[in-house]
Structures are given as C-alpha cells and as structure tokens.
Amino acid sequence: MPNLLLPSVATILTQRDETPDVRTYALRFRDPDERAGFAFTPGQFLELSVFGFGEAPFCLASSPTRGPDVEVTVRRCGRLTDALHTLGPGDEVGLRGPCGNGFDVDAARGKDLVFVAGGIGLPPLRSLIWNVFDRRREFGRVTILYGARTPSDLVYKDELRDWERQADVTVRVTVDRTGPGWDGTVGMVPVLFDHVELNAATSLAYVCGPPIMIKFVVQDLLKRGFAAEHVISTLERMMQCGVGKCNHCCVGHRYLCRDGPVFNVREITEMWE
C-alpha cells in the first residue's frame, strides 16, 4: 500500500437492486495492475469512497475465487450511502483495502458449515459461501439459515434458490413478518434451528446480522452443544480509518477494523471495555 489512507479509483460495472433500500455493486479497479494484484479473504472489508462525501467500510460480498472484480452490497442509511445510491454503472468510486482479518478459511476445511444470517448480515457470509461452493470438495455439509424483517427485505433472492440446488446444501429462510406471496416460515431466525439437524461436534457456525439477532443465535448454538470457539461472528462499530489508527472502532484494546472484524464467540466474550 503506497499510502495508508489514499483510495484507488474503481469503476462501477453493474448494479442490482436487492430490496427497496439495498443494492449490490460490482466494482473494478481502474488501474489494471491494481486489479490484478488485489487479493483478499472472505470476511475482509473495503473502505469505499464516494468522492466528496467521505468513505465508509463495506464487507466484500464476493469471493476471491471469482476473479479480481469485487462486489459490495450496501443498504442506504446515511449521507454516504445516499450519495452512493445515486451512482450507477460507469461512475467512479474510491476503494482502499482489503482491511481486517477475514475468516480463517483453511480452518474450516473438512468441517460441516452452518451459516446464520439476518437481514444485511448475509453479504459477508456470501463471500465465504461462494468460496466454499467453489472449493466444494474441501468442506462437509453446508446449512444456510437466513432471515429478514419482511419478504421484500431478503437479499440475494435468486441466489438463495441456486444455493438450495447444490449437493449437500440445506437452505432455510424465514421472515419476521409475512407479506404478499410469502408461504414460507415466519418468525425470528432462531426458529429455523427446529427445521434442520446440526451436528455440533463436526460443525463451525458463522453468524452475522444485527446485534440482537447475533445474541439469540449464539445462545441457541451454545445450547445445542457448539463450542464457543466454533461459533464465529463479525462485529461492527463506527469506523473511520480501517487500519487501526483512528480509535473509533475500539472495544477495549481491540481494534475491530484490524484485530477483527471476525472473532469467535470466546474472543467476543472475553472482550470488554
């Protein structure tokens, strides 16, 4: 990295509306060398600049196994994301990263994998899910549990159907409140645990979503015999620099942007400030 805080220019290739306020962008580094040299791990994030509006961290929602272009899935909920949502294909943004530790993919080899996501928590897990599908033989059974507030808040709707068609993959989806055309499960994410069989001894669980959802899902997993080290989550805090300098995202002496954002539940329990 030539300059720790200097963004590189990237071009928006495509955009896809996931929900009324969530959009997925595919991005390409403008500089071919930078594009070729960009390497990352699922779970890492990018600092994305909207020039003139600042920058904010977004998880890499695509997998390193699928080429050097990257995807981010962004919910519109502030000044910067408002500005980002006015941009489209051909427009330029800034990228800096990858930042953070990412998932330890090698540690997951040979394991059954349980992904539990709520709302906009699916994108960081999608990076790992793609990665697992692209190296399918290295991993065991895959279970994907996903929930959102309403049917229209579900992201990657088409992909969820594709994932279900893969061998040895179970996908279960729920919504908190039902809506037009929904005939699936209704209830918070933990209700899905009654619809699947999990083997705590052979599994790793990846949990991502709003804090309250993480709390209840983790409780459930621990109750079902998962060891705290085998339940892995990604944490969020307000971030600015993404490189462990500015102190916004500290929890105690841990920097979520640098020591995290991926931690197992034992580490999270031991964290305090």
Next chain:
Amino acid sequence: MERSATRVIARSDVNEWLAHILHHRDVIAPTRSPGGDTMFAPITSPDDVLWDFENPLAPPKQFLLPQTEPLAHFRRIDGHMHVEPVAEQRERVLFNVRSCDASALAFLRETYARDLADDVVERRAASLTVVTLACSVPCELGFCVCTDAGPFLRRDFDVQLTDLGDAFFVEVGTDKGRALVGLADALFQDAASDDQARRDASELAARAHFGGETCHFGSAMRRISTKRVADELWESMSAWCLDCGGCTHVCPTCYCFSVSDTPPADGCSTRCRLWDSCQYSAFTLEATGHNPRTAHGERMKRRFHHKASAQYFQRDGRVGCVGCGRCVKVCMGTTDMPTVIAAIRHGTWDGGRAHA
C-alpha cells in the same frame, strides 16, 4: 538511541546558531503571540524564541498531526477522477520543546509506525528535528516524573539543551541532532566534566522539586486493567465532566481522528484528516443511529483505559500520558488525569476537590 555526544554552547552564541538553523530550515518555537499568549509557532528571528516561558496550552503535536490535514485532492478531469496525494513540506525544527512534549511526539511517532505504518505521519516525523529544553525548574502542574517523561530526558530528543546560566549543555541524541549542531559546529565546545556535573546537579534539583509525591499510575493501572473500577465510579466522575473534549484537544498524546471530504464543487474535493475526540458522544455513532457508547461514564472509561491500562501499556511500551498537566489547566470540571487517577486508586469520588 546511541549514547549522547555532549557539547556546550555559550548563551551569547545561541542566537547565532539559531540564525544558521533559520537559514536552512523552518523553525517552530515557543513565542509570544500578538495577543500576549505563549504558543508554538513558526519564527523568523532568533529573538522570537522564548527561553523562560510557561509551556503553551496547545502542544506541538499539531506539527506532527495537524488539526486539519489535507490528505488528497480529488479532481475530475475529462470525466475521470484523479486522486492526488498532498505533497509534504520542507524540513522543520521544533525548538525549545519541553521534555513532556518531546516524549509525546515520540509516543505519536511510534503509534503511527506500529503495525500498518502511516507513511504520511512517518515522513513528517522524519523531517522534524526536535530540540528540547530540559525543565530545570519543573512547571507547577506537571507530573512528568510519574510517567517517565521528564523533567530531563534520556531518549526521545534529537538535541537536549540544559540551561547552565552562562551556557547551555547540549546533548546530541540522533543523527538529525548532529546535523543541526553541525550547521554551526564552531560555536560548540566539547563538554568538560565540570559541565556534565552542573547538568547532572540541575537534573537532581529538578527531580527534587517533585518531592516524594507521585500520582501512583501503577496502582490505578492495575485497577483499570483488571476491570476493578466500578461502573458507578465512572458514572459519578463523569457527572463532573462537561463533555467539551478540551482534555483530548490539549493532550499531547491524544490522536483520535476522523476522515472527511470537503463538499464537492465542480467534481473536486479534498479529503482531510481531522482531530476527533473519544469524549464526544457522536464518536461511536453509527449511520443506523445505533451508538454502543452512549453513557457518559462509558466514554470516560474509554479515555482512561486507552491512557492507563496494562493492555495499552503492553502494546505501546509507554503510558498514554506524559504528565504535562494541560488537562488540569483546561478542564472546566475536575476530571483531569491526576484527579481521576487518584479517585481510581482510592475507589471513591468526592467531586475531585480533595485529590492528592
């Protein structure tokens, strides 16, 4: 740092040395502002430099970490965005910096170089030469002996001056310091053992000023690091904090920052790094409206955890306080460093009026 080379320069020759330095470098020194305050500012004449002064309320950290620092200009040219890093300025000398502030500059330099190095700060630190004036007469509010940051330094300076009356004892700590002395080498004599003895006596006298009192960082640090400070204590202390962020502003080791762009005009904008403060409630406010650190006591706890916990001490190798006493001066309440450290040590809070 290798062992200091020791020299002596006559008081009557110091201005000539400064004139040589001014010829080659920008010099920042404590000087009298038009309003009569003492402040660190660029000087143009050796006569502008103060030798007997109260340490300015604004520390010299602004010359390593500017309060508003342009990082890059964004320009749209022919429909494409160009990111232009902001160029660095020329070599600068910080002259007559106090021991505490020089320690703080070293703390900041190390912090920005650790793990992922911040090249902008590293370059600026490399172009900065620090000349300290040892505190023969410690300041009233300072407690640098408690934090190993004064009154005299053993490290963290390029040149350390000690006032011997008719002359200055000159310790050269680094190559940068050697180069600065070398600009007028003929003005310096090698120090004699008598000069060294006078310098050492001055240090002993300065240390004696503090008596046996220290603010016992160690025991407070143990309590902070092992979570043995009650949440109620933080809450009751925070009632005496006005949330102004003044302590973090004048603190020579505080370095929290935010990154922000100037509003775009004609496709152009400037990305700036700005000082921020962990004492502001919006410091941890997320775009969703969620704020994990809303309680005032939580924010105070954060500040002192960063400053004085074993966890950070282990990482930094230093306490995040240099004992300059500025927070004591600036706090409109009573939640300055020595008062809070004393309250943590005693485990009780009396409004901060009966500390030490």
